Amino acid sequence: MTTWLRHPFNIGKLLIFGVLLLLTTAASAAAAEEPVLNIYTARHYQSDDEIYAAFTRETGIVINRIEDKEDALIERIRNEGENSPADIFITADAGRLWRAEDAGILRPVDSALLNDRVPVSLRDPQGYWFGFSMRARVIFYSKAEVEPGAVTSYEDLADPKWKGKVCVRSGSNVYNLSLLGSIIEESGEETAEKWAQGVASNLAREPQGGDTDQIKAVAAGECQLAIANTYYYVRLLKSDDAADRAVAEKVGVIFPNQADRGTHVNISGAGVAIHAPHPENAIRFLEFLASDEAQRDFAIGNNEYPVVDITFDNPELKSLGEFKKDPVNVGTYGENQAAAQAIYDRVGWK
Ligand SMILES: [Fe+2]
Numbered sequence: 001m002t003t004w005l006r007h008p009f010n011i012g013k014l015l016i017f018g019v020l021l022l023l024t025t026a027a028s029a030a031a032a033e034e035p036v037l038n039i040y041t042a043r044h045y046q047s048d049d050e051i052y053a054a055f056t057r058e059t060g061i062v063i064n065r066i067e068d069k070e071d072a073l074i075e076r077i078r079n080e081g082e083n084s085p086a087d088i089f090i091t092a093d094a095g096r097l098w099r100a101e102d103a104g105i106l107r108p109v110d111s112a113l114l115n116d117r118v119p120v121s122l123r124d125p126q127g128y129w130f131g132f133s134m135r136a137r138v139i140f141y142s143k144a145e146v147e148p149g150a151v152t153s154y155e156d157l158a159d160p161k162w163k164g165k166v167c168v169r170s171g172s173n174v175y176n177l178s179l180l181g182s183i184i185e186e187s188g189e190e191t192a193e194k195w196a197q198g199v200a201s202n203l204a205r206e207p208q209g210g211d212t213d214q215i216k217a218v219a220a221g222e223c224q225l226a227i228a229n230t231y232y233y234v235r236l237l238k239s240d241d242a243a244d245r246a247v248a249e250k251v252g253v254i255f256p257n258q259a260d261r262g263t264h265v266n267i268s269g270a271g272v273a274i275h276a277p278h279p280e281n282a283i284r285f286l287e288f289l290a291s292d293e294a295q296r297d298f299a300i301g302n303n304e305y306p307v308v309d310i311t312f313d314n315p316e317l318k319s320l321g322e323f324k325k326d327p328v329n330v331g332t333y334g335e336n337q338a339a340a341q342a343i344y345d346r347v348g349w350k
Contacts, residue, residue: 004150004199005304014092015245016294018035033277033278033279033280033281034061034278035061035280035281036061036062036064036083036278037055037060037061037063037064037087037088037285038061038064038066038068038088038277038280039052039063039064039065039086039087039088039090039280039282040063040065040068040073040076040086040089040090040273041064041065041066041067041073041075041088041089041090041091041103041283042067042068042069042070042073042090042092042096043091043092043268044093045091045148045301045302046068046071046301047297047298047300047301048281048301050297050301051068051289051294051298052065052315053190053278054288054293054294054297055285055294057290058270058288059281059284061225061281061284061285064085064091065195065201066086068243070091070096070099070100071099072074073089074089074099074100074103074105075111077089077105077273077274078103080104080275081275082275082277083275084273084274085275085277086105086273086275086276087272087276087277087278087279087281087282087285088270088272088276088282088286089105089106089269089272089273090268090269090270090271090283091268091269092131092177092266092267092268093130093174093175093178093266093267093268093333093336094151094266094267094330094331095174095178095181095266095333095334096266096268096336097124097128097129097175097267097269097334098124098129098331098333098334098335098337099334100129100271101124101128101271101334102157102334104274105274106129106271106272106273106274107128107271107272107273107274107276107279108124108126108127108128108346109271109272109283109286110127111127111129111283111286111287112214112285113287114127114130114287114288114290115127117290117307117308118132118290118307118308119129119131119307120132120329121271121327121328121329121330122134122265122267122269122307122330123178123330124271124331125329128138128271129194129269129270129271130269130270130271130286130289130290130328131267131268131269131302132267132268132269132270132289132290132294132295132298132300132342133267133268133295133299133305133306133307133309134265134266134267134304134305134306134307134308134325135229135231135254135265135266135267135268135304135305136229136230136263136264136265136266136305137178137179137227137228137229137230137263137265137266137296138199138227138228138230138253138254138255138263139151139154139157139173139217139225139226139227139254139256139266140214140215140218140226140227140228140233140251140252140254141223141224141225141226141241141251141252142218142219142221142223142224142250142251142252143250143251143252144221144250145177145221145224146224146225146252147246147294148342149251151225151254151256152254152257152258152259152263153256153257153259154179154183154195154256154257154258155191155195155225155257155258156348157196157198157199157202157261158197158198158199158202158225159198159202159224160201162202162224163201163202163220164202164224165204165223165224165225166199166202166203166204166222166223166224166225166227167203167204167205167209167214167217167218167222167225167226168199168203168207168214168226168227169207169209169213169214169227169228170207170208170349170350171196171341171344171345171349171350172341172344174350175211175229175266176227176332176340176344176349177333177337177340177341177344178264178266178330178333178340179264179341180195180196180335180336180343180344181228181333181334181335181336181337181339182264182326182332182333182336183195183326184262184331184336184339184340184343185332185333185344186326187334188329189339189343192339192340192343193343193346193347196343196344196347196349197347199350200347200348202265203349204222205217205222205223205225206216206350207248207339207349207350210232211228211229211232212228212232212235213226214226214227215228215232215233215236215245215247215248215251216287217250218250219247219248219250219251221243221247224270229254230303230304230305230317230320231303231304231317232288232304233248233251233253233320234241234250234303234316234317234320235303236312237316237319238303240344253320253321254289255320255321255323255324256325257326258324261326261327261328262323262324262325262326262327263323263324263325263326264326265305265310265325265326265330266333268298268304268306270285270286270289271286271294272286288320290307290308291297292308292310293307293310295308295310296305296310296312298316299317300312300313300314302316303316305317327343
């Protein structure tokens with residue numbers, strides 16, 4: 001202080017600096033968004049609550065949440081138009097994120113942090129959406145009936161030797177549309193249709209139920225092979241119900257196509273809504289989802305794989321082992337979705 005007093009020139013500088021500081025603060029206060037974020041989400045996992053709470057703790061931004069099925073949310077954002085309070089849209093499956101992008105309810109985001117942390121195959125090339133957790137769609141087999149190594153690829157499921165032995169859910173389910181979309185991308189529509197035809201003729205029963213039901217049907221001896229996402233199996237492994245754990249005990253996991261393109265993976269992801277009233281908060285939220293902390297919560301809470309390479313503690317998930325994933329951009333599943341649905345319809349995979 002005394003030094004400044006002895007040098008009037010510095011006091012003048014200090015005053016100018018002070019005025020500038022006041023002006024800057026006033027300007028940024030005017031530009032700053034209210035600390036609110038409106039999330040429209042089709043995910044309904046408890047673990048997401050913890051991630052939202054952690055975001056609010058860190059940023060002071062209060063989250064309002066609207067939950068519904070993805071198609072209803074997309075429709076709602078469209079109908080709300082420019083007045084939509086939606087800042088963020090969240091859903092599982094790249095095929096659905098692509099639908100949202102296609103419906104024009106998202107805006108592109110250019111974030112160096114997101115581009116750096118989220119692998120290029122797990123986000124939209126134009127930044128309309130980003131994957132924040134990853135799941136693999138794998139083959140489950142009856143340990144009692146199927147020899148290890150008898151099935152190593154999705155293509156094997158179409159082999160006539162498995163006639164009457166395969167369980168899978170509906171062809172109009174987005175997980176299966178995305179799987180077929182990836183096969184179309186890899187091998188073309190003709191080969192993809194032959195595959196779908198082959199699997200459809202190997203079904204043990206009409207497609208019914210969700211992924212967990214297919215795993216349970218294998219354990220019950222209704223079929224020997226099934227297609228389902230990894231986290232459903234891990235959920236059974238970790239269940240408090242001994243009957244669930246017994247199901248998991250009878251069923252083994254095959255990561256398909258390890259010798260060639262790798263296992264089909266998908267994402268849960270999010271994008272910023274087209275008319276987001278709080279776009280800065282929205283990007284901050286997306287960046288938070290890519291943080292080590294949120295990535296760990298995804299991996300532990302819903303038994304999904306983090307998209308960022310982090311260490312995490314989930315022994316049951318890790319017990320499935322490491323695998324090579326198909327490096328194709330998950331956005332291609334959406335681009336091939338209509339073709340995939342047409343194929344399932346043609347081959348009678350209902
Ligand atoms: Fe699911």
